[in-house]
Amino acid sequence: GRPPGSEGRRARDTSEGTRISQDLVGGSLAIDTLPANETRIVEDNHSYYVSRIYGPGDARRRGLWVDMAAANRSQVKIHGILSNTHRQASRIVLSFDFPFYGHLLRQVTIATGGFIFMGDVIHRMLTATQYIAPLMANFNPSYSRNSTVQYLDNGTVFVVQWDKVYLQGKEDMGSFTFQAALHSSGRIVFGYKEIPVPVLQISASQHPVKAGLSDAFMVLNPSPDVPESRRRTIYEYHRVELDTSRISSRSAVEFTPLPTCLQHQSCEMCVTSELTFNCSWCHVLQRCSSGFDRYREEWLSYGCGQPDEKTCEDLAEGGRYSAPPDSSASPQAQDGTSPTASLFIDSLTTEDDTKLNQFAGGEGKSSGAPMPTGTIVGIVVAVLLLAGIILAGIYISGHPTSTAALFFIERRPHRWPAMKFRNRSNHASYAEVEAASQEKEGFVEAEQC
Template sequence: MPRPSGHRQEDNHSYYVSRAYGPSEPRSRELWADVAEANHTQVRVHRILSSAHRQASRVVLSFDFPFYGHPLRQITIATGGFLFMGDVIHRMLTATQYVAPLMANFNPGYSDNSTVAYFDNGTVFIVQWDRIYLQGREDRGSFTFQVALHRDGRIVFGYKEIPMSVREISSAQHPVKAGLSDAFMVLNPAPDVPESWRRTIFEYHRVELDTSRITSASAVEFMPLPTCLQRRSCDTCVSPHPAFSCAWCHVLQRCSSGFDRHRQEWLAYGCAQEAEGRTCEDFQGEDPSSASPDSSTSPQDRDVVVTTSASSLVEEGLTTEDDATVNPSEGGDGLQHNLSPDSKARPVHLGTIVGIVLAVLLVAAAILGGIYISGHSNSNAVLFLMEQRPHRWPAMKFRNHPNHASYTEVEPVGREKDGFLEAEQC
């Protein structure tokens, strides 16, 4: 039976301990940060996000924020009530790698009074979605909530105004989530596109909050727990851990459970096998810098191991030879295929001929593309290519997924290159 909303609830999530506070608890009021009382030179209102729908913009923190044991200096603020914590910007930001006080289909552009602002004083980074409305449900009132990232790794969700039950918010057009998530990426040769690569995201951990506890004047506090990555030596790494089975990789000089953002590197260097049956004394005198990735372990072998322990979320095609994205075929899963031995052993002269043919085809495609663009400047295909900024190529393009909304990254232009306006003190 759930506790009354006025009581505190504590849960252990392996990487974090969450404490939820109801409206009647003093701690919920203590955790709310009054941005209006902060130094106005440290508070910035993001002008574009404050007048946009399904947009996101990256911000550089003034300190390293530990997220699942990984120090992050850059995050992405999204209009949909969440932060994206991944390194690679893509359109499906809602899938994983997020910090979401309340992810939903918010549209700050609906009202001139809606703002998305952030505050950074070197100790804490706060983002506040202030008086924003749900797309298509504007009659239910405005929402005001915030997330605070503390330098010590604490994460705080504060809710000031929640005009309706979160469980009543429709997720048909946009996911509705509250919690944390992290994932790792695996890069493989694309079986259907020569000289191309496919990235697959695997979510290895998620914290889902009980949305029925999200009400006005409530709060949630996440306390980070020690991870394997924070253990810096072999002796400390192999000591018992209450939540993880940590192993020491002498080659990388890293402690890990094998499931973090460095997953592919961990497997490529054979760290899982290196630790089997060996003690810290066995590593003494060995030179870790002399090791190299295990070429006998194919990408296919490494990825099959991953799929048994984490769920694949999204895939994309990434070319390595030109500045265009390539979508993988709908039939492939990006994991169970690899280049055949025969294709790798082709004579050199055949590869040269193929290369020349491809070069001629690329030139022809570029010429035809220029002719098409000049005559169809307003077509969807041309607008899409214009959206892919050259300095960001080779770019990732994720296939559309029915359960995840598509986001685009905004970059200010002209004099407002930082995209910020200082908030006035109240």
């Protein structure tokens, strides 16, 4: 049951089939503003998290804010470099394993732009996928001596607070103070202490503006130009975007994680799981998965999740290895009826720092001369086949998130549309702070994807 009146919310779960490019970018959606004194709790049940938004007057909201000033001073650190720079990011090692979309992570990357990057591979375009973003925007902590990026780690919760930070070029809007708390249980809390203007008034022309969660998997594909090199392609398989009209001073958002296939450690528990995901057990990898997580490339390489693998006894007895990378076995992604498959298909990123690239290829030639009837029929069939291929190519080019497009992307990635990061001048590019010492004043450029 959804609370009365919550139908106006715009927190997006890609399993609903909503195109991400329509949210917060095109401005085509109606805005349902919430009065400042409203205390109604808005709850959304996503595939991976349940999110609850608390208004300024709700008692639960007050208990969610972590008071950094009152915390143990030995556990709170002000990041010297991030507090004095713009568009920088720094890796931090946690004291505990944090479960994010079912993956246990020990390292995160704090960015000056109001978000935490959760990926393993650091690239200049951190804002597109794999983030925890209480309020992603073009913040410049170096503007004021009072602006800081600070964090706390007490062994059970990791908190990052962007304290009194200003928007680059829009300093007259006032300072923002907000935080993200990552609990060892997997619970995520966004707390907003000072939001001087409606978030919808913040310009996204120089930097994406959004709040929510995102995760993706990375696939290494051979480069078409340099055979011995490989190209990273990142596919976002899930995103939750919060309704930014509900973000205000003294509000909060709480994300409670839902069970995933990855938590199951045995075949029996995996195949009998009653989760909404279509969990499958891979005997070779000893892993339970829906096929849509950060291990997807390995999952497909070993032919996991094939429909012919039905019982745990069959898996244990067979103990068979499927041929890695170039296996002709059909992966789970082909099943268009799988809810998780449709979840992924509808969520390929087409905004912010990513775009779809075309790698076209095709050739054909025929000669005209008197030929037997059989040859003519063959040519007609070939022409019709070629026309079908061309029409299919046009369809895939125009519908890069369709089932057919996904099928060919995974098998012939160098010839079909694939998502790749490109450095576009009007979007955020981040450099990574040198990890050796937080106090060192030298920076290194992050590896570009």
